[in-house]
Amino acid sequence: MKIVMDTHVFLWWIWNSESLSNKSREILLDEDCECYLSVASMWELSIKVGLGKLTLAKPLDRFLSDHMANNGFCRLDITLPHVAGVSTLPFHHRDPFDRLLISQAMLERMPILGADKIFDAYGVERLW
Numbered sequence: 098m099k100i101v102m103d104t105h106v107f108l109w110w111i112w113n114s115e116s117l118s119n120k121s122r123e124i125l126l127d128e129d130c131e132c133y134l135s136v137a138s139m140w141e142l143s144i145k146v147g148l149g150k151l152t153l154a155k156p157l158d159r160f161l162s163d164h165m166a167n168n169g170f171c172r173l174d175i176t177l178p179h180v181a182g183v184s185t186l187p188f189h190h191r192d193p194f195d196r197l198l199i200s201q202a203m204l205e206r207m208p209i210l211g212a213d214k215i216f217d218a219y220g221v222e223r224l225w
Contacts, residue, residue: 098129098130098131099130099207100130100131100132100208101133101134101135101173101202101205101207101210102133102210102211103138103195103209103210103211103212103213104138104142104194105212106210106212107134107138107164107170108142110122111164120224120225121225131171132168132169132171132210133171133172133173134165134170135172135173135175135201136172136174137175137194137197137201138194139172140194141194142157142161143157173201173205179200179204180200182200182203183199186200187218187219189219190215190218190219195213195215195216199219199221203221208221208223209224210223210224210225211223211224212225
């Protein structure tokens with residue numbers, strides 16, 4: 098199975114947060130699961146660091162590359178079809194990062210691993 102992680106799932110996994118559901122932990126530990134972090138999530142983290150809303154022990158590029166490698170996570174690049182797909186989505190939700198993740202999940206036929214129930218309004222499969 099292939100999944101795309103919502104940004105908070107990546108952080109909660111890294112920080113071993115109790116906010117992460119047991120099912121999500123099982124999925125992330127499953128050796129048969131390919132877990133993807135979107136460049137959209139990386140961009141979102143970059144903005145949060147720049148605004149001072151997120152503090153990391155390492156520079157963002159090292160934080161991401163180290164945790165991606167250590168956990169065997171794959172990078173999901175943003176393509177033109179992903180961006181164009183956002184334009185066809187209804188406005189159930191205005192968060193631009195989430196909207197791009199939804200488009201990517203739909204086009205790549207991957208479920209989103211995340212707690213945000215708003216994803217359900219788009220008909221994308223959400224695991225939690």
